[in-house]
Amino acid sequence: MHPNSRIRTIALVVIVTMVAVSTLSAAPIAASDDPPPPPHSFHGEVYVDGEPASPGTEIVAMIDGEERGEIVVSENGTYGGPTVGDEKLVVHGENGDENKTITFLVDGEAANENAAWTASGDDEFHLVVGDAPGGGGGGGFGAPPSDSDGDDGGSAQATSEETDDNDENAGDGADDGDSDGDEATGEDGDDGSGSPADDDASSMPGFGSASAFLGLLASLALLDRRQ
Template sequence: MYPIDSLSRHRDAAAAVGTVVVVALLVLSVVAVGAPVAASDEQPPPPPAAYYGELTIDGEPAPPGTLVTAKIDGETRGSIVTTEAGQFGGPGMADEKLSVEGEYGDDGAVVEFFVNGEPVDSAPSPVEWEAESVEAVDLEGWDVPHPDVDVTVDEAASVTTVPPGEGAIVEVTLENTGDAGAVPIALDIDGEPTEERILELPSGESTTTFAPSFDAEGAYEAVVRSPQHADEVTIVVDEDADPPDDSPGLPPPPPDAEIEVVDTAVNESEIVAGEAVAVEATVENTGTVVETVEIPLYADDEPVDNVTVELTAGETANVTYETAFDESGQYELFVADERVETLSVSEPALEITDTQLDPRTIEPGESVEIAATVENPAGVAVEETIEIRVDETVIDEVSLTLDPGATETISYSHTIDADGEFDVTIGEVDAGTVSVQEGDDYERPDDDDDGIPGFGLGVAIVSMFAFALVRLWRHRG
């Protein structure tokens, strides 16, 4: 291991040269304004915004090696590691700045700032992203963690002699003697930045693995660095070297990030075709790095939806899918490889909610009024033809198209010429029986009702006359 100061000088020189090249390119681009530009099917991303300013933690200047990260809509768009106390980036043209990438449509989007993984306040606030803008922003954080990570390359566990085209394996031990927090760990090859990852490191010992590959023979100096410390190893690329050993003696590099689905739920297990189902899942990053992953929703073996999330180590997030199913059937739902539920999708149909027959008793040649209330309980519009049947004979067909939740009343007047009992069906619903009676057999309900329960008119008169005779006989006696 060796101090980071020597590496910083090399990086500062490289940054200055890079800035001169960028300025030259900008001048050339200005001169070339107005020249015809060839059409391209793929639009290049807009130029990034750049930020610099003062950085304080708990009222004191932040120490060198502090990680500043910028996010838009929860997605990391850029980061910088401070080299001076109390300052990130600088105002000069040759000064490094926090470069924040954007997309078309991001103009005016709010930029959020994080220090060592913790959100901090900005002045001005809010900071709105604008392509090509260079803006001074002061950051102030409280209770921000201070990781201090020592770096050691484990040469015994690494594979540093490989043939061209094969990946070397650089095993790294990270000893965090400070607070748990977000730390950038970078790999440089021959002084050139090759890979950087932001790790959420707990206090104590952790490991990470790099796997650089090389096409040309030669010896390459690989440096693994944290903001505070660095270590190096020489990688030899030789066409006579053996490929990396896959035997049990050399374990595969452990994954730095791993996303697990820890909980799932679905709002409905039965829907009709055309309706959507909502699936919710809780996912967790059980690894040690910030990870942006796509988490698919499957119906059987087919992906039907996808959600992209960015999670720091140990962070959980809730994701929601909403997908419509147009065909009926049974579907097994999975979020990634975690089974959710069996979803039953049926064809949408109208429902008969009320039926009426008036009257239920008629004479031959008279008519009965048949009516029903029809409702659409589905979440989509339904078109259906409803049959009205008398003793399984279709006497009418009614075609309806109802919006979700709508109701409509249908009716039909039917004349029956023969006597007997006739069953009426509307759709698949039994509406009741119509009784047709001929001649003396025909009686309407309550036709003999004179207001005296249990007696006809003649019986009532006779009873009253008999009662009067009894009273007269008793009076004479």
């Protein structure tokens, strides 16, 4: 092999190695695990068979059969508190737990009430095991104001009627806006779609390194032909 050919071969190997290393270092590195979402906190009253739960009663929050938080009653009939410095029942969630059902165990007994887990937030949520205070039976006592169980169906029905009216109004306005919407999403919509195909290729990771590499290969090929 001619000495010049050996030099060109070595130079080519070095260039390829440098380009590969620079391209890999420029590529974004994805995190192995996403950070967990912020927990959701609860506080409120707690009753067992119509009586306030005594201090020392343990409340455990469960999601999918796993313990996600616990608190011990320190004051008769209440757990946690509404202010920032108060202790709370902190329920930790994982990615994908949004709107999953939280079940509550009061000294190992399932409470009548369940809640939906959402990331962050602090809710007042009353818990009852067995009969509610006053002997009214279990279920529904501890629902917070935003829970549909505490509305006796009235506000839910009104909300449903309002939704139907809004749907009718939206339907009436949809026909009027169709023609305008079609024109607005015509030629201009195609031009401003922002699809990946319209993006400048030079902004792609490693594009500059690849261009330089191809240029060097072409230069080496020309030198080889001349010699």
